[in-house]
Amino acid sequence: MSQSAIDTESSSLVRARQVFDTEIFELSRLRDRLDAAFEEAVDSVRHSVEAGGKVIVVGVGKCSHIGDKIAATLTSTGSPAIALNSLNALHGDLGIVKDGDTVLCLSSSGETVEMLNLLPALRRFDIRIVSFTGNVRSSLARHSDVVVDVSVEHEACPLALAPTSSTTAMLVLGDALAMTLLEASGFQPEDFARFHPGGSLGRKLLTKAADIMRPRDQMPFIAPSTTVPDALDAMTRQRAGAAVVIDAEDHLAGIFTHGDFVRAFRAHGPEISFLTVESLMTPSPVCIEAGQLAVEVLAVLKKHRIDDIVVLDEERKPVGLIDVQDLSRIGLF
The missing domain is CATH 3.40.50.10490 (Glucose-6-phosphate isomerase like protein; domain 1)
Known part of the structure; x- marks a missing residue:
């Protein structure tokens, strides 16, 4: 030049x-x-x-x-x-x-x-x-x-x-x-979605949590008494970054994520193999409902700085799991 x-x-x-x-x-x-x-x-x-x-x-x-x-x-x-x-x-x-x-x-x-x-x-x-x-x-x-x-x-x-x-x-x-x-x-976001139904923007705004969530048959469910190695096995089988912890009545007890594992390993080292997820999971995690818009899900994830979120039905039982990659696939993240 x-x-x-x-x-x-x-x-x-x-x-x-x-x-x-x-x-x-x-x-x-x-x-x-x-x-x-x-x-x-x-x-x-x-x-x-x-x-x-x-x-x-x-x-x-x-x-x-x-x-x-x-x-x-x-x-x-x-x-x-x-x-x-x-x-x-x-x-x-x-x-x-x-x-x-x-x-x-x-x-x-x-x-x-x-x-x-x-x-x-x-x-x-x-x-x-x-x-x-x-x-x-x-x-x-x-x-x-x-x-x-x-x-x-x-x-x-x-x-x-x-x-x-x-x-x-x-x-x-x-x-x-x-x-x-x-x-x-x-x-509200749903009002904006109603006024913008066309094109890629409309598709993004009208998409609901139920449309993108991982359904129950693809979710790793574990009990509070599950050991960490077994929890990791369940997550690996379902190719998920988190496992949903439920009690005997199928109610949500917590969530155990890959991040929880990393933090626990740093604290306990090899002894983590003998621990159960009950002491390591996040109890009462942030959740959403299946009918909420995907843009609302994104807002919740950003607000709480989390990568995975549990979807609940009307009875407050877990029916789905969403992570940031699910939102990325529809162009929201």
Whole structure:
């Protein structure tokens, strides 16, 4: 590689990092000045959705593209939303707006002509207008019920012309709005799965523990009195990394994993051959139910930092076993 190519590459990396630094700086400024106006925006959307309404997102130019993404994120996380083209809105598309909706207007300047032309028509409806704008004294701000300041000091564009930091700020603020509403509404993984049934994502989200677990006839069951060598034999026969310990009534007593064996061997050495699993197993282990989603199983494994988990039926008896490799096969791990 020539010296000029190296210099060009170095210059490109420097420029790229400057873009990152500028936009991160502006996002930090936005985060620090979030105030009651953002809470009002959340409340407005929440009240609209709870009353059967929706969010109408309006933007012009680059803000229109940001609006498309915000509307899509809101819709997929439980807050119905639609992006409205400001020009087409004045030629029939206003029919999508209903009393009780919240209109989210996106405009850096707050003086975009297409946006301002739309405001009188919107005010004919019983709606609330929330604006994300970089100019809190703009015409848009004056005609809004809630104004959230998304102003930036510097665009990442070296010419200070292309919307960069400003559109990133709007995008992240939209994500913050959607995630706050998601949490406030009690949105759960199964809700997300219901809204995303298609493709590989849908398959992953709709998969339940019962679909991927190792069934009873492939599980190594042992009693508390089983010796360590016999427990290892049972695990080897079933090619499992853990053995399920059950009592005389088939109820779960504990789990004995390969990790338990390693720790015990380090502590007891060869004498481990004479020990039973009762003193080495994990009693009352973390368990899940067969009907839980695979994504929930993954969350439990990560939370408790374990590799194997027992699946219980309605009577709290072990009916399956899942390890991280089972989740890896469906692309969740």
